[in-house]
Amino acid sequence: xxxxxxxxxxxxxxxxxxxxxxxxxxxxxxxxxxxxxxxxxxxxxxxxxxxxxxxxxxxxxxxxxxxxxxxxxxxxxxxxxxxxxxxxxxxxxxxxxxxxxxxxxxxxxxxxxxxxxxxxxxxxxxxxxxxxxxxxxxxxxxxxxxxxxxxxxxxxxxxxxxxxxxxxxxxxxxxxxxxxxxxxxxxxxxxxxxxxxxxxxxxxxxxxxxxxxxxxxxxxxxxxxxxxxxxxxxxxxxxxxxxxxxxxxxxxxxxxxxxxxxxxxxxxxxxxxxxxxxxxxxxxxxxxxxxxxxxxxxxxxxxxxxxxxxx
Amino acid sequence: xxxxxxxxxxxxxxxxxxxxxxxxxxxxxxxxxxxxxxxxxxxxxxxxxxxxxxxxxxxxxxxxxxxxxxxxxxxxxxxxxxxxxxxxxxxxxxxxxxxxxxxxxxxxxxxxxxxxxxxxxxxxxxxxxxxxxxxxxxxxxxxxxxxxxxxxxxxxxxxxxxxxxxxxxxxxxxxxxxxxxxxxxxxxxxxxxxxxxxxxxxxxxxxxxxxxxxxxxxxxxxxxxxxxxxxxxxxxxxxxxxxxxxxxxxxxxxxxxxxxxxxxxxxxxxxxxxxxxxxxxxxxxxxxxxxxxxxxxxxxxxxxxxxxxxx
Numbered sequence: 001x002x003x004x005x006x007x008x009x010x011x012x013x014x015x016x017x018x019x020x021x022x023x024x025x026x027x028x029x030x031x032x033x034x035x036x037x038x039x040x041x042x043x044x045x046x047x048x049x050x051x052x053x054x055x056x057x058x059x060x061x062x063x064x065x066x067x068x069x070x071x072x073x074x075x076x077x078x079x080x081x082x083x084x085x086x087x088x089x090x091x092x093x094x095x096x097x098x099x100x101x102x103x104x105x106x107x108x109x110x111x112x113x114x115x116x117x118x119x120x121x122x123x124x125x126x127x128x129x130x131x132x133x134x135x136x137x138x139x140x141x142x143x144x145x146x147x148x149x150x151x152x153x154x155x156x157x158x159x160x161x162x163x164x165x166x167x168x169x170x171x172x173x174x175x176x177x178x179x180x181x182x183x184x185x186x187x188x189x190x191x192x193x194x195x196x197x198x199x200x201x202x203x204x205x206x207x208x209x210x211x212x213x214x215x216x217x218x219x220x221x222x223x224x225x226x227x228x229x230x231x232x233x234x235x236x237x238x239x240x241x242x243x244x245x246x247x248x249x250x251x252x253x254x255x256x257x258x259x260x261x262x263x264x265x266x267x268x269x270x271x272x273x274x275x276x277x278x279x280x281x282x283x284x285x286x287x288x289x290x291x292x293x294x295x296x297x298x299x300x301x302x303x304x305x306x307x308x309x310x311x
Numbered sequence: 312x313x314x315x316x317x318x319x320x321x322x323x324x325x326x327x328x329x330x331x332x333x334x335x336x337x338x339x340x341x342x343x344x345x346x347x348x349x350x351x352x353x354x355x356x357x358x359x360x361x362x363x364x365x366x367x368x369x370x371x372x373x374x375x376x377x378x379x380x381x382x383x384x385x386x387x388x389x390x391x392x393x394x395x396x397x398x399x400x401x402x403x404x405x406x407x408x409x410x411x412x413x414x415x416x417x418x419x420x421x422x423x424x425x426x427x428x429x430x431x432x433x434x435x436x437x438x439x440x441x442x443x444x445x446x447x448x449x450x451x452x453x454x455x456x457x458x459x460x461x462x463x464x465x466x467x468x469x470x471x472x473x474x475x476x477x478x479x480x481x482x483x484x485x486x487x488x489x490x491x492x493x494x495x496x497x498x499x500x501x502x503x504x505x506x507x508x509x510x511x512x513x514x515x516x517x518x519x520x521x522x523x524x525x526x527x528x529x530x531x532x533x534x535x536x537x538x539x540x541x542x543x544x545x546x547x548x549x550x551x552x553x554x555x556x557x558x559x560x561x562x563x564x565x566x567x568x569x570x571x572x573x574x575x576x577x578x579x580x581x582x583x584x585x586x587x588x589x590x591x592x593x594x595x596x597x598x599x600x601x602x603x604x605x606x607x608x609x610x611x612x613x614x615x616x617x618x619x620x621x622x
Contacts, residue, residue, distance in 0.1 A: 044621045051451065053620055078453035082329050088620065092448040095439050096346045108338035109452035111329030120325050127322045139443075153448065158325035165621060190322060 003065040005030045005161065005193045006050065011059035011068075013045050020045040022217040024059070030160075032187040032194040034204030034225075037214035038309055043197055046214065047163060050195070051084055052077030064160060064193075082110060085154030089165040092150065099125055099134040099141070099149055106153035117156065124152045128182070144175040151182070162186065163195045168203055180206045201301045211301070215309045229304050234273075235259075235297040238280065239266040242289035250283045268297055332454040339449070339462030343436050344469055350435070356428045357474070360421055364478040367417050368485060371407040374399050375489040378408075409486025409495065411580045414506050417482060418475045418513070419571055425474050426567070429467065429517055430538035433525035437463050442529045447620045456615045464518035471517055476510030501579055508577030513570060516600055523607035526614050542567050550587075559589040563599050572596035 006028045013021040021042045037043045048054045050063055061068040066080045094102055100121050107117025125134045128148045133141065138149055147167060154162055167183060168176040184207045186192040196207055204211055205225060213221035221228055240247055244265040248258065255272035262268065277294065284291050299307070347353050377395055385392040406412035440446050449459050483503055487495040520541075528534050545564045552561035562568050568590075575585060576593040 044619075047621045051621070053451075078332055078455075081451070081453035086451040086620075088447040088451060090444040090447055092444055092446075094342075094346075094445045094448060095443050096349060096435070097342070101342065101345075105338060105342050106448070106452065109335045109449065109454060111331065111334060111453060112325075112327065113330070114338065116325070116327055123323060157329065190324070 002030055004028060004062070005033070005195075006061070006063055008061035008068075009059055011046075011049060011056045011061055013042075013049060013054065014057045020217055021049070021056070024217075024219055026212065026219055026222060028210060028212070028222070030064075030191075030193040031210060032184070032208045033196065034208035034211040035195060035197045035214065036201065036204060036211055036305055040216075041214040041309075042217040043214055045217075047165070047195070047197060051086060051163065052080040082157070083159055084161045084163050085157065085159040087150045087154040087162065087164045087167055089169055091146065093138040093141075093146060095139045096137065098137055099130055099152075102138050102149060103152045103156050107156040110157040110159075112157055120156050120158075121152070124155050125149075128152050128155075143170045144172070144179075147171060147175070147179060151179075155186075159192075161193045161195065163197075165197045166199070167196070168198070168200060176203075183207050201305055205301050213305060213308045220308045220311070221304070225301060226298075229298040229301060233296075234270045234275070235299065236269050236271065236280075237262075237266070237293070237295045237297040238269060238291065239263075239293040240284065240289045241265065241292050243287060244289060247283060247287040247289045250287060251280075254279065254283070266293075329453075332458045335452065335454045336458045336462040336465060339459070340465035340469065343463060343466035347432050347435055347466070347470070353428060353432065356424055356431075357470075360424045360428075360474040360478075363417070363420050363424065364481070367405070367407065367413070367420075367478075367482055370402055370405065371409065371413065371482060371485060372489060374402055374407045375409075375486075409483070409490060409499070409502075411502065411505070411575070411578045412584065413482060413486070414479050414502065414509070415571065415575050415578055415580060417479055418506075418509055418574060419567075421475050421478070422513075422567055422570075425471060425513075425517070426538060426542045428470065428474075429521045430535045431531060432467070432470070433521045433534045433538075434529060434531040436466060437522050437525035438529035438531070438534065441526060446618045450618060450620050456618075460522055460611055460615060463522050464515075467518035467521050468514040471514050472510050475513055476506060479506045479510070505574075505578030509574035512573050512577065512600065516570060516604055519604050519607035519611070523610050526611065553589075560591050560595065563591050563595055566599070566603065569596040569599045573600050 004027055006026055008024055008026040011021055011024040011026075012019065024042075024046065035043050035046065045054070049056050049061070049068060052068060056068065063080060064083055066083060068080070094105070097105065100118070103121035103125055104114075104118045107120055108114055110117075112120065122131075122134070125131055128151060130145060130148055130152065133145055138146065141149060147170070151164075151167065154164070162183075164183065168179050171179060180203060183194055183196070187194050187207070194207065196204060198204060208225060210224050211221070211228065212219060248267070251269065252258065256275070257270045259268040259270060280291060280294060348357075377399055381395050384395050386395060387393075405416050434442075440449065446459075450456060480503065483499070483506060487499070524534060524537050528537055546567060549562045549565035549568065552564075553559050572585070572590060572593055573596050575582075576597070582590060582593065
């Protein structure tokens, strides 16, 4: 049986009087997981605990069967960090080193023998299409190349888990798209579990199967993206033919809220409690319009996030 | 794009045994030295340390050869017969005869270049990691924060020993060959131990000082100013105050003199033979050196622990 990617029980972390994480219980199978939350939600604290950089104040947990917690520099935490390839948000390059030296050094810091770290650095840089630039100094790289170099150093020891902190930060649309496809491919084709921490919800939608939404140090939502977004039963997509203005006014007077008009006569709406679909047709008949389509609609991830965080 | 099928085929998993964090510290030291010696300036300065060594090496050879072979010979100078040994009188101060003061003087003179190199190298070795945000790269790996400090100190220690201890040991070997090797080596094993002890004191103190000051000021120019202040201004000030106030303890503010005193204690030198006189007691100098090391460690503990790896 595959060990869960993350298995946390009542994790709390306090910094003095401030509680950054409050009784977080979370179980996630291996896969691609987006960690979402506004600033101050506790994302960074959660990531630090998952990497073994700080111990939880209380609670227990495991990442791929490796215990969390303990002392900051305990051997268990080193083993935990060997399981994780971390791509920091900050530049975190070492000026003066070439790409190959940078990635090779990362391999050795993860504990790889020198020769194998060098060989693997060549492989990973080739895979990330940096083979032409591998003998150039990293500070001369473009933003996109720097991001890929950072991903390469996280990937060099072939970890089962990649922890990516804002991996598309500063990239142009094409670079961002390429990076997201790459991350997705690492998950789907090479079995890597990915923990993606980002503010860009579109990135999570493009890459992740599951999301964890944090707010105020608590888990506010966890599940697959599809499951969470379809959990609402009050949303419809409706398309009508005929005099739509009167029909819309009547809908709104009955408490239906029009979220967006995608094309004239086609809306995304939320309905009030106790609403039945029959009411749509009654109002259509009154206004002499024909309902051409009535489909249950899902929330977008952005709507889900905003609703979850503000609740 | 990297996610295309042909590129994905190039990704190969890696399976191997990962070493512990001490290996990582060695890798960090090696890469730090490479970064340092990638600049020609350091090769030039290292060549200067070799010049000092060769001066002592050939000076010792010359003095011993003259003393043992042609001491009583004379050469005519302006119609007068001058003993050959008078030509090397100016070398008497350096005591080029394989005794305690040979090694003490050698390391003292090497110290000038070593201090200049370290003042310049601090920003390359450590300051840049703080200035360019490279620390998350190091500290997100399976190493403790003290392994980072150890790695940097090792790099500095290698340079310090290459400039001081290793050539001093070569001088010891040379002295044995010039005198009677059957008795010199056995009779002067304590000198060898003293040289190694002096080297150890220099390594520990200077490496901690470099890392601590580089963490503090980060850039090369302020680093040079701080080091010149510590090793030149304080030296001058200590000398003046000791002379004017008639209290040799003022020399304790001269850190290089303190290191010299601790080193001479390691070499077993008679305090009365040290220059300039009077000097503080060995134990007083040892206390200052120990205090400086402890201060650096405390400062590093505070600063390195405060680094945020995940923002």
